Structure formats: C-alpha cells, structure tokens
Amino acid sequence: MSHPPFSPAQARAARLRIGLTPEQVVAAMAQLGVHHLAQTVISWETGVAAPSETELFALADALWCSVPELMALQPRSLREHRLARHFTAERLAQRIGMDVHTYARAENDHDWSGTDRQTLFLADALGLEPGELLRVIGRAGELDGILRQAVEGRWKQHTATLARLVGAPERRVAQALRTLHQEYGRFNERYMGHLVARSDHARLKEIATERADWLHALPDRFLHLADAGTRPSP
Missing domain, CATH: 1.10.260.40 (lambda repressor-like DNA-binding domains)
Structure with missing residues (x-):
C-alpha cells in the first residue's frame, strides 16, 4: 500500500x-x-x-x-477517513465484519461492495453522517437520482430502497418523501398557475430557478427530514 x-x-x-x-x-x-x-x-x-x-x-x-x-487535508476519501480515525485497513475491516481483502479492494478501487449492515458499521466506526457516508462510498449520485424519481412520480415505491440506502426507518423515510412530494407539487402548481395566467417570462423564470435550487438541496433536505443515520450496535 x-x-x-x-x-x-x-x-x-x-x-x-x-x-x-x-x-x-x-x-x-x-x-x-x-x-x-x-x-x-x-x-x-x-x-x-x-x-x-x-x-x-x-x-x-x-x-x-x-x-x-x-x-494537511480535510478527509474526503474512504482511506483518508480511515486514517483520520487511526484505523489500519485490517482493524477497520474486522470492526465492520468484512474480509480484509474485500475491504482493501473497495478502498483502492473506490467501489464499495459492503452489505447494508457493514455500511452502517462503517459509518459508526468513521463517525460519518449519512450525507458524508454516501459521498465517501460513492452513492451520493444514486441517492439524488432516486429522490428525483420519488418527488416527480410515485414516492411510495422508493421508500424501502431509500431506507436501506441511508440507514433510516421506513416510517421516517415515508414521512419525508410525502413532505417532499407535496413541496415539489406546489412548485408545479405555481408554475402552471402563472403559465395559465400568462404571467411575464421573468416570473416564470423565477419560479423555475427556485425549483432548481430546491432540487439541488434535495438530498440534504431529505436526510434532515428522515433523520437518517440510525445505526445498529456492533
């Protein structure tokens, strides 16, 4: 290494x-x-x-x-977070219940393959909040994609997947998705209302910008609403 x-x-x-x-x-x-x-x-x-x-x-x-x-850096990669917590690869692998060679491959290839339980133990060992955990293991984009599908369509079908992804109870995830789906719907209602009323282009552009900003902040807002990060005891 x-x-x-x-x-x-x-x-x-x-x-x-x-x-x-x-x-x-x-x-x-x-x-x-x-x-x-x-x-x-x-x-x-x-x-x-x-x-x-x-x-x-x-x-x-x-x-x-x-x-x-x-x-002289702020930890961002899996290895850097491990080092910051004084873990050798062998000790961390043992802590989360993963074969050391499998862990080393995940770290070197930047391709996390841990189970849901191992992922939650990893977050606990490294002190990572859900949002940072997903970035470290390369799943932040996956979260964003699923959330956009949920708020734009049938949110209920994504509840179980998101609960596993962020380590939060399904009940809280469902509550968060319901709230976000309603918020997104209100953006569309406002936009269509102004469109029907033939509002000026500047107003329509303003609403579209607000919606774009809301979508950009969607993962962080979801994690806050879901109170993600419930972790099992080793």
Whole structure:
C-alpha cells in the first residue's frame, strides 16, 4: 500500500509548537511500539522520506495532534477517513465484519461492495453522517437520482430502497418523501398557475430557478427530514 498523504511542513510545525526535539519525538513513538532514530523524523520533516500508516499514527500521538493535521487535508476519501480515525485497513475491516481483502479492494478501487449492515458499521466506526457516508462510498449520485424519481412520480415505491440506502426507518423515510412530494407539487402548481395566467417570462423564470435550487438541496433536505443515520450496535 502506498504511503498516506503527509505534510513535512505541518509535521515540523507541530513538533516546534510543543517544543520537542527529534530525539524526544522518537522516544515518545518508541513508547507506542514504533522505534526509529531521530534522523528518521528529520527525513520526514524535510520530505526525504514519508511515514507509513502505522508511523503516521504514532507520530500524531507523539506530537499531540490529529492525523488530518499531519496529512494537511480535510478527509474526503474512504482511506483518508480511515486514517483520520487511526484505523489500519485490517482493524477497520474486522470492526465492520468484512474480509480484509474485500475491504482493501473497495478502498483502492473506490467501489464499495459492503452489505447494508457493514455500511452502517462503517459509518459508526468513521463517525460519518449519512450525507458524508454516501459521498465517501460513492452513492451520493444514486441517492439524488432516486429522490428525483420519488418527488416527480410515485414516492411510495422508493421508500424501502431509500431506507436501506441511508440507514433510516421506513416510517421516517415515508414521512419525508410525502413532505417532499407535496413541496415539489406546489412548485408545479405555481408554475402552471402563472403559465395559465400568462404571467411575464421573468416570473416564470423565477419560479423555475427556485425549483432548481430546491432540487439541488434535495438530498440534504431529505436526510434532515428522515433523520437518517440510525445505526445498529456492533
């Protein structure tokens, strides 16, 4: 596996901020079971070398900072979220009940194949809210597509699918879809009313823009209404 993202400048800044020498850093890492010479820390800070995942975890602990700080990024991918939570691939796979090779393939190929239960355990382990979870596992587009079908047509037939997708009770999903379907219907009623009344083009365009903005925010509004994120206990 390739080295994780790492910022030499952030590592040096974190060390200087708490006033440690490279020797003191490696001494702290040794207490965590990672043994190196001070020169290794210097090589990381100068960009000559980069730490492995295990070394990154130990370095963050030794420097009293978060892993994302040393990676100098806001976690977005599945691997980055895993690293931010100090999980090795093996430990996370075990936590969610997935074969480690299957998990590693999902992470490397950006193609999540976990069961509904494994997906909910993943969200719990990584502390992901439903919207972020769907983005991380590549299903945000799927949610948006199903929601648009639901508000534009027969919403009831999509209830079970959406409940599984976001990990929310079907009853709450049904309530959310009913509300959204009604809201979307009111947009159409307003538009057709102004069309029949032969309102000016500017007013029709204004309503169309409002509807487009509403559709853009549809996934987040749905997740809020459904109170998604009910997770089973491991």
